[in-house]
Amino acid sequence: MTWAEFSARQPLLEQACWDTLHMVGWSTLIAVVGGLPLGVLLVLTDRGGLLQNVVANKVIGQIVNVARSMPFIILMVALMGFTRWVTGTTIGREAAIVPLAIGAIPFFARLVETAVREVDHGLVEAVQAMGGNTWTIVRKVLVPESLPSLISSATTTVVALIGYSAMAGTVGAGGLGDIAIRYGYQRFETGLMWITVAILAVVISVIQFAGDYAARALHARGGRSGAAPGPRLPRAEEPRTTDIGKVA
Amino acid sequence: METPVITTTGLTKIYGADRSHGRAVTALDGVDLHVREGEVYGVIGQSGAGKSSLIRCVNLLERPTAGTVTVAGQDLTALAGRGPRAGRELREARSRIGMVFQHFNLLSSRTVQDNVELPLEILGRSGKERSRKALELLDLVGLADKARAYPAQLSGGQKQRVGIARALAGDPEVLLSDEATSALDPETTRSILQLLRDLNRQLGLTVLLITHEMDVVKSVCDSAALMERGRIVESGTVGELLATPGSELAAALFPVGGDASGDDRTVVDVTFQGDAATRPVISQLSRTYNIDISILGAAMDTVAGKQVGRMRIELPGSYEDNVVPIGFLREQGLRIEVPGREQKPVPAKEGAAK
Numbered sequence: 001m002t003w004a005e006f007s008a009r010q011p012l013l014e015q016a017c018w019d020t021l022h023m024v025g026w027s028t029l030i031a032v033v034g035g036l037p038l039g040v041l042l043v044l045t046d047r048g049g050l051l052q053n054v055v056a057n058k059v060i061g062q063i064v065n066v067a068r069s070m071p072f073i074i075l076m077v078a079l080m081g082f083t084r085w086v087t088g089t090t091i092g093r094e095a096a097i098v099p100l101a102i103g104a105i106p107f108f109a110r111l112v113e114t115a116v117r118e119v120d121h122g123l124v125e126a127v128q129a130m131g132g133n134t135w136t137i138v139r140k141v142l143v144p145e146s147l148p149s150l151i152s153s154a155t156t157t158v159v160a161l162i163g164y165s166a167m168a169g170t171v172g173a174g175g176l177g178d179i180a181i182r183y184g185y186q187r188f189e190t191g192l193m194w195i196t197v198a199i200l201a202v203v204i205s206v207i208q209f210a211g212d213y214a215a216r217a218l219h220a221r222g223g224r225s226g227a228a229p230g231p232r233l234p235r236a237e238e239p240r241t242t243d244i245g246k247v248a
Numbered sequence: 249m250e251t252p253v254i255t256t257t258g259l260t261k262i263y264g265a266d267r268s269h270g271r272a273v274t275a276l277d278g279v280d281l282h283v284r285e286g287e288v289y290g291v292i293g294q295s296g297a298g299k300s301s302l303i304r305c306v307n308l309l310e311r312p313t314a315g316t317v318t319v320a321g322q323d324l325t326a327l328a329g330r331g332p333r334a335g336r337e338l339r340e341a342r343s344r345i346g347m348v349f350q351h352f353n354l355l356s357s358r359t360v361q362d363n364v365e366l367p368l369e370i371l372g373r374s375g376k377e378r379s380r381k382a383l384e385l386l387d388l389v390g391l392a393d394k395a396r397a398y399p400a401q402l403s404g405g406q407k408q409r410v411g412i413a414r415a416l417a418g419d420p421e422v423l424l425s426d427e428a429t430s431a432l433d434p435e436t437t438r439s440i441l442q443l444l445r446d447l448n449r450q451l452g453l454t455v456l457l458i459t460h461e462m463d464v465v466k467s468v469c470d471s472a473a474l475m476e477r478g479r480i481v482e483s484g485t486v487g488e489l490l491a492t493p494g495s496e497l498a499a500a501l502f503p504v505g506g507d508a509s510g511d512d513r514t515v516v517d518v519t520f521q522g523d524a525a526t527r528p529v530i531s532q533l534s535r536t537y538n539i540d541i542s543i544l545g546a547a548m549d550t551v552a553g554k555q556v557g558r559m560r561i562e563l564p565g566s567y568e569d570n571v572v573p574i575g576f577l578r579e580q581g582l583r584i585e586v587p588g589r590e591q592k593p594v595p596a597k598e599g600a601a602k
Contacts, residue, residue, distance in 0.1 A: 126354075130342065131341075132370045133334070141355065218357075
């Protein structure tokens with residue numbers, strides 16, 4: 001690829017970058033807003049949870065599982081009616097955000113569930129013993145204590161969404177994946193294809209690095225990994241003596 | 249010291265009772281507990297004895313299967329409702345009961361000060377009041393300089409001090425301590441127990457603690473109960489227990505060893521308390537009955553702030569030969585036990601009726 005050819009394609013690439021970021025940005029935002037409560041709810045309604053409701057848990061869990069295992073390209077086509085209802089169209093950038101977000105909500109919800117489950121039950125009990133209600137426990141314990149893991153989960157979701165967004169070209173949403181297919185593959189502009197690959201690699205690395213950095217910074221403050229800056233003091237971590245009460 | 253602050257009657261907890269399959273485990277089997285105002289009450293027992301279930305039933309973190317819990321005149325079991333969720337009244341009652349945990353249970357995402365402020369946030373206090381109270385409490389537990397540190401930067405003992413400060417934030421009348429020192433080394437354990445003792449004295453705080461360490465009971469408790477298989481098999485003030493013949497708790501609190509040197513000998517355990525500890529009873533015994541006394545083992549110690557002495561002595565001849573000298577010792581107000589002989593029924597036993 002010569003410099004002249006590259007210069008000719010530059011506006012195209014710029015537009016594609018913005019399209020990808022636009023789609024991924026909005027769908028991530030919606031996925032976090034929708035997936036966080038759903039993931040927390042999955043933990044709370046589970047057997048032994050604070051809002052134990054086995055039926056609700058099974059129903060939510062099943063919906064999440066089905067939505068998660070659905071190939072994205074099929075989800076996108078299947079959701080067209082809904083997309084039209086929300087955005088008024090089934091084609092273009094805005095239209096692609098709907099299936100991207102809906103695909104990412106259950107994905108993120110499962111990750112949230114895993115992260116929230118990791119929170120030491122003793123902390124929940126401590127707040128219960130202070131007289132805190134379930135909402136207080138969610139707000140002051142479950143979410144803040146799992147924040148480093150939640151940020152890692154969000155990072156994973158963003159990276160997955162960049163992957164999904166490559167398919168959004170099929171509904172005319174543009175983006176880097178679309179360029180790679182239409183120009184790089186169908187028009188044999190191999191050089192352009194490699195440029196999109198390079199851009200994607202850089203974008204994903206930057207996001208992953210930023211996410212890891214944020215998660216680690218929070219983690220270090222909490223110090224659960226032992227990677228805390230400053231003096232590292234030996235911590236009492238002997239196994240809790242088990243009474244019947246704790247086993248049963 | 250007389251009004252009971254915590255009372256449980258017939259407290260029973262059966263795990264797995266509501267499930268149709270699986271083995272039901274009885275953790276508490278009709279426990280009657282009376283903790284008086286301003287005392288430090290220790291419940292001791294081995295793992296699986298049910299002491300942890302007991303303390304968790306007191307603030308209803310664990311729902312008792314049967315029986316009642318009354319704290320500061322309020323019947324908590326009546327407030328509980330049916331579902332597993334705590335209603336507003338129960339939550340309000342809980343906010344007046346402080347609790348400290350074996351593993352501290354501090355929020356790692358909050359600073360020390362913010363951890364202590366948490367109960368006050370739940371109580372809806374203003375930011376200014378929260379921070380004033382939190383700093384005051386951190387000062388009380390000796391951690392004023394650590395307010396801005398995160399729990400991960402503290403040692404185990406410091407974390408437990410934060411845990412105690414947090415438990416006191418809501419001005420509780422009662423402090424529950426669930427194995428608070430079990431994850432700490434002996435030195436730190438002593439300092440935390442001292443802190444609990446000081447708080448008990450200074451604030452008139454009633455403390456119910458559970459532990460598997462006899463030393464904890466020995467150093468801070470006014471009263472104690474021994475739990476076995478979900479029942480309280482012995483209970484009373486430490487003084488009463490020491491004066492109770494055949495008390496397992498007394499023997500464990502204050503063990504004296506030594507075996508008889510021959511068959512034709514009588515071994516007698518003597519416990520001195522109060523002014524009896526200062527009288528020369530052994531030499532009086534020797535002179536009065538003209539017998540030779542060997543001392544097999546002896547110890548003096550402070551239990552619950554009182555001087556107590558215990559001695560295992562050996563008298564020549566069989567038990568029948570020594571009835572009179574032993575009677576003399578009893579007359580001196582000493583507690584006498586003859587190991588290997590049937591003991592009188594123990595009057596201080598309670599809670600095992602059901």
